[in-house]
Amino acid sequence: MRFFLGLDGGGTKTACALCDEDGLIVGFSVGGPSNHLSLARGEEALREALRDVVEDAFSRAGIGRPRLSAACLALAGVGLDGRSPVAARVACEVVPADDIVLENDAVAALVGATAKDWGVVVISGTGSIAVGIDREGRRARAGGWGYLIGDEGSGYDIGRRGLTAVARAHDGRGNYTILVEKALAHYRLDTLDGLRSVLYRSETKAKDIASFAPLVVAAACEGDAASVDILQTAGRELGLSAVAVVKALGLEDEEFDVAPCGSVFKAGQLVVGPFRSELLRAAPSARIVSPRFPAVIGALMIALRRSGRVVDGAVLSNMARGCLECGLPVGDVGEATCEGKD
Known part of the structure; x- marks a missing residue:
C-alpha cells in the first residue's frame, strides 16, 4: 500500500x-x-x-x-x-x-x-492574495503584499477602515457610525480617548486590527452606511486582484473556476456582489464556485x-x-x- x-x-x-x-x-x-x-x-x-x-x-x-x-x-x-x-x-x-x-x-x-489544477483562487482572511494557474501551468499572483503596503479587501483592511471611521466620527471629520459603540464595547473602553493606547501597544499585530472586521460586518447588517461602504470596497478590491491575475494569464475569454476563500467572503453579498461584478466585467465566462x-x-x-x-x-x-x-x-x-x- x-x-x-x-x-x-x-x-x-x-x-x-x-x-x-x-x-x-x-x-x-x-x-x-x-x-x-x-x-x-x-x-x-x-x-x-x-x-x-x-x-x-x-x-x-x-x-x-x-x-x-x-x-x-x-x-x-x-x-x-x-x-x-x-x-x-x-x-x-x-x-x-x-x-x-x-x-x-x-x-x-x-x-x-x-x-482542479488550474483556475483562480482569491483568499481573504487576515491578509489577502489572488493566485491563478492556466491550463499550461503558467502562474500569476496579485496582492499578498502584507498589511504595511497591501492586503486590500482583507480582514485587516476592513478592521482598519472600520477603526478609521470610528476616529473620524469621534473627531467630527466624518459621519456618525454605530461602529463607535461597537469599538467601545470591543476594546472595553469608557471613552474613545483610550483607543490610541490600546492600538499602539508594541504587541499589537495585524490580526488584532483584523479582529474588528466582524463588528464591521455586524454593523453593515444593521444598516450602518459606513460599514456597508467598507465591505463593498473590500469586495471590489478583491475583484480587482482576481482581474489582475486573469489578465496576466490571458483568461478574459476563457471558461475557468474562481474560488473565493477565507473568512471575509462569509460576509455575504456585501462583499461577494462587488467582487462578482468586477470579475465578470473582465471575464464574463468565469465561474464563481464555492470551495x-x-x-x-x-x-x-x-x-x-x-x-x-x-x-x-x-x-x-x-x-x-x-x-x-x-x-x-x-x-x-x-x-x-x-x-x-x-
Missing part, C-alpha cells in the same frame, strides 16, 4: 494529512504556525513545527512511519515558483518521502478549492498527481468522507478530476 502526505502551513497554523492511493485519509493533525519568514526563530521554528505535525499525523494514522510515495508541503514562506532553500532543506530532514513537492500555500488552496476542499487536501491532491495517480470521482469521494470525519469543511465534490502531469 502506498501512502501520501499533504501539508498546509501558514502564519497561524499548520495542517497535515496522510492518505492512501485511493484518497482514504488515515491520519490528520493540526499544529502551530510554520511561516519561517515571520517566525522569530526562522528555520529552527519551521523544523519544529513540521516535525511535530508530521509525527502526530503518523501517530494518529497508526501505520508506523513508512516511506511515503510522495508528499506536498504547501507553505506560506515558499514562493509562487515553489522554491525555498530553507523549506526544501527542512522538508528533506523531516518528511520520509521518495518525492517531495514544495508549493506556495495559495497553490494548494486553489487545487483544493477547485479540485470544495481546504488547502491541506489540495496538497494531498498535488502529492497524488505527482505520482501519476488520477484524482477521480472515487478518490474525491473518499477525501470528502475523510474531511467530514476530521471536522474539515467540504463542499460539493462535483465531477472535477485532477490528472497527473508529465
Whole structure:
C-alpha cells in the first residue's frame, strides 16, 4: 500500500494529512504556525513545527512511519515558483518521502478549492492574495503584499477602515457610525480617548486590527452606511486582484473556476456582489464556485498527481468522507478530476 502526505502551513497554523492511493485519509493533525519568514526563530521554528505535525499525523494514522510515495508541503514562506532553500532543506530532514513537492500555500488552496489544477483562487482572511494557474501551468499572483503596503479587501483592511471611521466620527471629520459603540464595547473602553493606547501597544499585530472586521460586518447588517461602504470596497478590491491575475494569464475569454476563500467572503453579498461584478466585467465566462476542499487536501491532491495517480470521482469521494470525519469543511465534490502531469 502506498501512502501520501499533504501539508498546509501558514502564519497561524499548520495542517497535515496522510492518505492512501485511493484518497482514504488515515491520519490528520493540526499544529502551530510554520511561516519561517515571520517566525522569530526562522528555520529552527519551521523544523519544529513540521516535525511535530508530521509525527502526530503518523501517530494518529497508526501505520508506523513508512516511506511515503510522495508528499506536498504547501507553505506560506515558499514562493509562487515553489522554491525555498530553507523549506526544501527542512522538508528533506523531516518528511520520509521518495518525492517531495514544495508549493506556495495559495497553490494548494486553489487545487483544493477547485479540485482542479488550474483556475483562480482569491483568499481573504487576515491578509489577502489572488493566485491563478492556466491550463499550461503558467502562474500569476496579485496582492499578498502584507498589511504595511497591501492586503486590500482583507480582514485587516476592513478592521482598519472600520477603526478609521470610528476616529473620524469621534473627531467630527466624518459621519456618525454605530461602529463607535461597537469599538467601545470591543476594546472595553469608557471613552474613545483610550483607543490610541490600546492600538499602539508594541504587541499589537495585524490580526488584532483584523479582529474588528466582524463588528464591521455586524454593523453593515444593521444598516450602518459606513460599514456597508467598507465591505463593498473590500469586495471590489478583491475583484480587482482576481482581474489582475486573469489578465496576466490571458483568461478574459476563457471558461475557468474562481474560488473565493477565507473568512471575509462569509460576509455575504456585501462583499461577494462587488467582487462578482468586477470579475465578470473582465471575464464574463468565469465561474464563481464555492470551495470544495481546504488547502491541506489540495496538497494531498498535488502529492497524488505527482505520482501519476488520477484524482477521480472515487478518490474525491473518499477525501470528502475523510474531511467530514476530521471536522474539515467540504463542499460539493462535483465531477472535477485532477490528472497527473508529465
